[in-house]
Amino acid sequence: MPFTLISLLHLLTITAESHGFSGYMYPNEYELQWGLLIVVYPYLTGLVAGAFILASLERVFKVSALRPIYRLSLLSALAFMIIAPLPLLAHLGHPERCLEMFLTPHTKSAMAMFGFVYAWYLSVVLLLEIWFDYRENIVRWSNEKRGIKKWFYKALSLGATSVSPESIKFDHKMGKIITIIGIPSAFLLHGYVGFIFGSIKANPWWSSVLIPIVFLFSAIVSGIALMLLIYMITTMFRWKQISMACLNKLGELLFYAIMIDFSLELLDFIHRLYESEESISILSEMISNRLFVSLIVAQIIMGTLVPMVSLGIARFGRLPDELRRIVYFIAALLVQVGIFSTRWNVVIGGQLFSKSLRGLTVYKMELFGLEGLFMTILFLIAPILILFVLTKILPPWPSDEKAVIRDTEKVVTAK
Amino acid sequence: MKLSRIPQQVIPLTIIFALAIVALVAARQMLVPESFGKYGHYRADAVEEVASHDISYAGIQVCNDCHDDIVEVKQESYHRGLSCEVCHGPANNHAEAPDEYTPGAPRGRGYCPLCHGYNPSRPVGFPQILPKMHNPGKACMTCHNPHAPTLPHAPEECSACHREIASTKMVSHHTTVDCRTCHTVPKDHWSDPRAVHAEKPTDRSTCGQCHATGADSPKIIPRIDIETHGGRYLCWDCHYPHHPEATL
Numbered sequence: 001m002p003f004t005l006i007s008l009l010h011l012l013t014i015t016a017e018s019h020g021f022s023g024y025m026y027p028n029e030y031e032l033q034w035g036l037l038i039v040v041y042p043y044l045t046g047l048v049a050g051a052f053i054l055a056s057l058e059r060v061f062k063v064s065a066l067r068p069i070y071r072l073s074l075l076s077a078l079a080f081m082i083i084a085p086l087p088l089l090a091h092l093g094h095p096e097r098c099l100e101m102f103l104t105p106h107t108k109s110a111m112a113m114f115g116f117v118y119a120w121y122l123s124v125v126l127l128l129e130i131w132f133d134y135r136e137n138i139v140r141w142s143n144e145k146r147g148i149k150k151w152f153y154k155a156l157s158l159g160a161t162s163v164s165p166e167s168i169k170f171d172h173k174m175g176k177i178i179t180i181i182g183i184p185s186a187f188l189l190h191g192y193v194g195f196i197f198g199s200i201k202a203n204p205w206w207s208s209v210l211i212p213i214v215f216l217f218s219a220i221v222s223g224i225a226l227m228l229l230i231y232m233i234t235t236m237f238r239w240k241q242i243s244m245a246c247l248n249k250l251g252e253l254l255f256y257a258i259m260i261d262f263s264l265e266l267l268d269f270i271h272r273l274y275e276s277e278e279s280i281s282i283l284s285e286m287i288s289n290r291l292f293v294s295l296i297v298a299q300i301i302m303g304t305l306v307p308m309v310s311l312g313i314a315r316f317g318r319l320p321d322e323l324r325r326i327v328y329f330i331a332a333l334l335v336q337v338g339i340f341s342t343r344w345n346v347v348i349g350g351q352l353f354s355k356s357l358r359g360l361t362v363y364k365m366e367l368f369g370l371e372g373l374f375m376t377i378l379f380l381i382a383p384i385l386i387l388f389v390l391t392k393i394l395p396p397w398p399s400d401e402k403a404v405i406r407d408t409e410k411v412v413t414a415k
Numbered sequence: 416m417k418l419s420r421i422p423q424q425v426i427p428l429t430i431i432f433a434l435a436i437v438a439l440v441a442a443r444q445m446l447v448p449e450s451f452g453k454y455g456h457y458r459a460d461a462v463e464e465v466a467s468h469d470i471s472y473a474g475i476q477v478c479n480d481c482h483d484d485i486v487e488v489k490q491e492s493y494h495r496g497l498s499c500e501v502c503h504g505p506a507n508n509h510a511e512a513p514d515e516y517t518p519g520a521p522r523g524r525g526y527c528p529l530c531h532g533y534n535p536s537r538p539v540g541f542p543q544i545l546p547k548m549h550n551p552g553k554a555c556m557t558c559h560n561p562h563a564p565t566l567p568h569a570p571e572e573c574s575a576c577h578r579e580i581a582s583t584k585m586v587s588h589h590t591t592v593d594c595r596t597c598h599t600v601p602k603d604h605w606s607d608p609r610a611v612h613a614e615k616p617t618d619r620s621t622c623g624q625c626h627a628t629g630a631d632s633p634k635i636i637p638r639i640d641i642e643t644h645g646g647r648y649l650c651w652d653c654h655y656p657h658h659p660e661a662t663l
Contacts, residue, residue: 027536102439103447106456123435128428135424158427170422 023359032351032363036376037087042193042215043343044084044383049190049216050223051077052126052182054253059179065249067408069231071133071396073223076230078126079387085118087379090370110196121189125182131158132175134394139163190219197346204279205286205350210268217261218342224254225335230387232329238397243405244321251328254335255311262304282357290352290360294341303338307331471505474498478510485562492563493542502526502561520561527555535579540608543578569605576608580657587658597621597656622650637661 021030055073058066089095098115106112139161142153160167194215197206228250235242272280287295313319314327348363366372398404453459478499479486489495500506506518521527528546537543550558558567573594574581584590594600603611616622619641625632627641639645645653654660 024535027534103443104451104456132424158424158431160424160427162423167423170424174424 021359021361023354024356025354025359025361026356029351029354030361032348032361034347034351035091035363035371036365036373037091037371037379039340039343039347040376040379041084041087042190042347043222043340044080044087044379045190045193046215046219046222046339046343047226047383048077048081048084048121048223049186049219050221051080051227052186052223053220054223054227056179056183056186057253059176060183063249065243065245065408068243068246068401068405069227069250071394072231072234072391073227074126074130074133075390075394075396076227076383076387077223078130079390080383081122081126082386083379083383085114086382087376088114090375090379093370110192110199114192117189117192121185125178125185129175129178129182130394131156132171132178135160135171136163136168137394187216191216197350200350202355203350204277205283205353206346208268208272210264210271211346214261214264214268217257217264218339221254221257221261221335222339224250224257225332225339228254228328228332229336232325234391240397240401241405242325243408244324245409246405247325247328248315251311251315251324251331254332255308255315258304258308258311258335262308279353279357282353282360286349286353286360290362291345291349295345295349298341299338299345302334303341307334307338470507472500473505473507473510474500478506480510481513489562492565494562494564522554522556524553524555527561533578537579539579540576542576544575545578566606573600584657589657589659592625596624616651616656619650622656 051073054066055070055077057063058070085098089098092098101112101115102119105116135157138153138157140163142150142157142161145153191212194212197215198208198211201207228247231246231250232242272283310327311331314324314331319327351361352363353360368374448458448460450459451457454462475486475498482499486499489497489499500518502521503518506516509516509518524546528544531542531544533543533545555561570576572581577594581594584592584594597616598613600613601611604613623641624630625636626639628638630636630638650656
């Protein structure tokens with residue numbers, strides 16, 4: 001995917017321009033404990049939460065323009081969800097021990113509760129919702145297909161083969177209920193990641209009650225941008241007509257989400273400046289030299305301001321559809337780079353300065369190895385492959401795609 | 416509710432979730448160790464397991480039974496806080512059978528710098544040396560008695576004990592300013608620094624002797640108005656005296 005490539009290129013530039021230590025570091029701070037993989041983890045969960053929240057807009061709030069991507073968003077959320085915990089496991093180095101958190105749950109540790117948050121979200125929310133949504137089709141496929149496929153779909157239907165109007169109505173009802181449970185769960189999933197950072201009170205860069213909320217909105221931003229990209233790319237490769245109404249809606253939502261996200265971050269920033277705690281001088285030094293490229297250039301200018309302005313122009317200005325599509329696409333790509341940088345700035349930034357507040361260190365990225373760049377690339381590509389497989393098993397595109405798009409277009413213009 | 420009125424989908428799902436929960440409960444039954452959680456979030460038996468390991472460190476009281484002369488000397492010395500086995504290694508088997516096992520001793524130059532090698536995070540005044548520069552080529556114990564490391568003679572430089580400050584000052588604008596210009600140091604501070612304290616400047620006049628507008632000092636020294644500059648604060652509230660900076 002292009003956005004992974006761009007993010008990685010951008011990472012390389014960040015590492016290339018960093019210098020050495022400066023000032024005073026405690027001996028145990030020279031080396032960063034949380035590296036690239038821990039950057040990838042909140043990035044991936046953010047995409048999951050964002051894609052799911054987008055899907056729920058269609059379902060619960062009846063944003064009909066989003067119909068063409070409803071199922072696609074669910075599948076994307078699932079694909080990214082499957083990979084999301086892997087960076088953590090690779091980072092821990094003893095993946096098999098993760099099962100201990102289920103056996104002996106530690107209710108006072110936010111980190112140790114991860115297993116339950118994850119299991120809840122994966123099984124109760126994502127899998128169930130997808131199952132209820134697809135059940136009717138699964139039953140139909142199990143009747144139409146032959147051979148091994150037939151049995152595969154039979155197994156997927158779990159024996160619930162009734163397609164009577166009542167059962168389909170029940171499917172819809174359940175789908176809706178699960179989405180309603182799912183929204184707070186998605187908030188929980190990603191807010192939780194922010195919560196872990198926000199509650200590290202010894203670290204002035206992280207310790208902030210706003211962090212969970214900022215994380216949440218950046219998750220929504222990244223999820224919408226992701227779906228924009230996936231939708232455009234998949235329709236392009238399938239030589240199908242794209243729904244402009246849907247794209248416009250996505251562009252519009254992305255625009256609003258970026259705006260809220262940016263205001264929150266700005267609020268956090270101004271609040272820090274105004275509070276001016278003793279950490280402020282080292283933090284501003286860090287921003288102005290260690291994080292300059294990744295925060296000022298990549299996150300704020302390229303990842304927020306440029307997409308915000310161009311989306312605003314594309315959505316509300318009078319542009320031909322062709323041009324509009326290109327602007328959307330580029331803006332969504334930039335947003336991905338920006339959000340990846342956001343995660344980078346939070347995770348890496350929080351470890352670059354000394355707790356003595358008197359020095360800065362550097363992050364040296366590994367290339368190979370369990371926590372290296374190549375592993376990261378793998379984790380970023382894997383969800384796309386999984387998504388590809390998922391779309392083969394559970395095609396998210398309606399058989400009468402043209403008609404659906406026409407309908408969407410009509411409903412939207414009628415409004 | 417009649418069984419037939421339960422929607423068909425609910426049945427397999429209920430079974431799956433029930434199975435998952437049963438599996439979790441069963442796994443907990445089988446895999447969580449018996450004594451888990453007795454004292455806290457860990458396996459209580461682990462405590463006994465650890466306790467049942469062979470003892471390798473005997474502790475200083477045991478050494479005292481046979482080496483009371485050394486213990487006594489050490490107790491009076493700068494190394495009073497150190498345990499014998501910090502240097503001699505685990506010696507329980509020696510204490511039980513002194514003729515069979517003899518513990519080693521760090522007779523070379525490599526070991527002592529683990530504690531005494533220069534490291535800026537060590538506390539103020541902790542005796543530190545740069546092993547490469549400090550009497551190289553000879554074992555530490557040729558000059559220092561490891562059990563009573565009183566110095567052969569008092570150090571000549573403040574840097575012997577204040578390495579961090581001295582090396583900071585060395586590369587600062589104050590490199591030419593001697594420590595004693597600002598600090599009054601009683602003679603005994605050199606031999607017994609914890610009992611006899613050196614003095615720190617208390618008012619602005621210390622800095623004024625060089626930096627005041629009318630001070631009798633070399634021309635290149637930057638001047639300030641000692642009355643008004645910096646308001647009512649002490650000079651070192653803003654300038655670190657060992658590495659003063661006027662511009663960032």
